[in-house]
Amino acid sequence: MAGSTYGNIFKITTWGESHGKGIGVVIDGCPAGLPLSKEDIQIYLNRRKPGQSRYSTPRKEDDAVEILSGVFEGKTTGTPISLVVFNNNQKSKDYSEIASYYRPGHADYTFDAKYGFRDYRGGGRSSGRETIGRVAAGAIAAKILKQLGITLTTYTKSIGAIRISSFDADTIYNNPLYMPDADAAKKAEEYLEKCLSESDSAGGVIECIIDGVPAGIGDPVFEKLDANLAKAILSIGAVKGFEIGDGFDVALAKGTTNNDSFYMTNDHTVAKSTNHSGGVLGGMSDGSKIIFRAAVKPTPSVASLQKTVNKSGEDIEISIHGRHDPIIVPRAVVVVESMAALTILDAMLFNMSAKMDNICNFYKN
Template sequence: MAGNSFGQVFRLTTWGESHGVAVGCTLDGCPAGLALSVDDVQRELDRRRVGQSKVSSQRQELDRVEILSGLFEGRTTGTPLSMLVRNTDAKPGHYEDIKQLYRPGHADYSWDVKYGFRDWRGGGRSSARETIGRVAGGAVAKLLLATAGITIVAYTLQLGGLRAQQIDEQEIERNIMRCPDAAVAELMVAQVDQARRERDSLGGIVEVRARGVPPGLGEPVFDKLQADIGKAMFSIPAIKGVEFGEGFGVAHARGSQHNDPFVRHADGSIGTSTNHHGGILGGISTGEEIILRLAAKPPASIAQPQSTVNQAGDPATITVHGRHDPTVLPRLVPIAEAMLALVLADHLLRQRMDRV
């Protein structure tokens, strides 16, 4: 099966299934000499981990990472980094009774049509558990970016109709919704509780920002920076929309309103006085903050009876049991950061090859 690798110079391949023995990744192209420890990767995986709060799946996985290769005496060797996380709380029996039924909102039917066969244990490869490999690789990418002064932050901007009214980044990791507005975070938790009681789920928006990105990253024409970021974000399960800067708001603006005037900053660098463009013009970074937002659908696994068909096309009713997220947003935050880090790390290394 193709499509399991991402990036050109800084290249990540993920592997494993939701209820298989393990999941993990191989990261190739990381320069030698980068300081790296298991704790650096574990810290990010702990943020993504299931069972960490009442607004996430209650599957209990420690997600302890093992670095198998590419690391010696606390530094990367320049050879492929291979990382593994074992599945310790897999319960495929939860899916035995519905393995012949197509779950609404899931990839069951489309995978059957494509391959003529699928892993029905929690979606197998199409499960969000695959994102463990992305977050592990993204942890390394973040360390590489930090050497160039680049930082990334993401947070839950909106849940349903509730939207953060202020952005206090110190608040993000203080609440279980990872929302930068403490008051709105409390309302979000209450809304998730209500949806769970009603055996339903909720969608929302995560905002991601990258700072310190130098101007010049991105490859015209088909490897534009926003094109690669868009591909990265759309590859995350549950993502249905991605917008940069003003996003779809540009449809209501005039050029005189949307254009960002160029200025000379206090440090002597050239930039823009506003940032409607979200840090990318012509597919190349401008040096301004990169800003994007991801629209995530409500998790498809809900405990309400739903209409469907079986593999023969016969009408049926399905009720999905097991342990599932009532919203993906808090765990989407570290995944989104990881995917943006992977893209920026790849383009940073590519830019170093583009000119003397």
């Protein structure tokens, strides 16, 4: 299958299936000399691994990463970096029944329509475990960005109809839902308990704030920064919506209220008085914080009775059992952050050849 590679210069290719021997990623284009250890990557993987709370699948996996290539004596060599996480707790027999029918909300039918064959063990390449490779690569991208003074803060903005009304960055990692508002997190947990009692699932919204990106990153036509962010985020299986800045609210605004006024700061730099654009103008960063949101659908695997069809063309009713997340949002927070980091880093590397001055300054003696 095609379509498992992302990026132009900092390029990643993910591989593996949910119930195969392992999941991994090959990263090409990482600069040499970056200090890198397994621990740097594991911190990110621990944020998405299963079995950490009542609100994630009970599948027990350490998701321990191994570096197979591209790192020597604690630093990247400039050659392709290959990372692998071995699967140790597959229960493929839990999925044997679904080989004969199509689960609502899953890629079962579309895989059969495209290939005439599918790996029904946990969804194969369409499984959430595919994101392990993205997160492992994203950890490296985020480390490079941090050296450039760029940080990413990603969190759950809402679950169901429950939205955060305050923001405390320290609170994000103090609750299993990664919400920066303790009161909202408590209400969201109560809502999820109700969903669980009804054999149902929930969706939500993830927000990402990227701080420190200089103005001029991205391109004005087909490589727009916001367009590439949208593609990156919408490539995550459970994401069904993307908006940047004021997003869909711009349809309700007027030009006089939607435009961000510019002004000169005390240190003679250009700044904006507001940030309705979400940090991107004309496909290029404008120097303010980049703010976007991703809408994540409810987990489609629910124990409630659902209608579908089988491969024999018969209408049937099913109840899906097995190990599934009652909500995808909390574990998807780090996936969104990783895809954003990959997109920003790739755009910055791409931007290095935008000016003759940049090339001359790099190569001059």
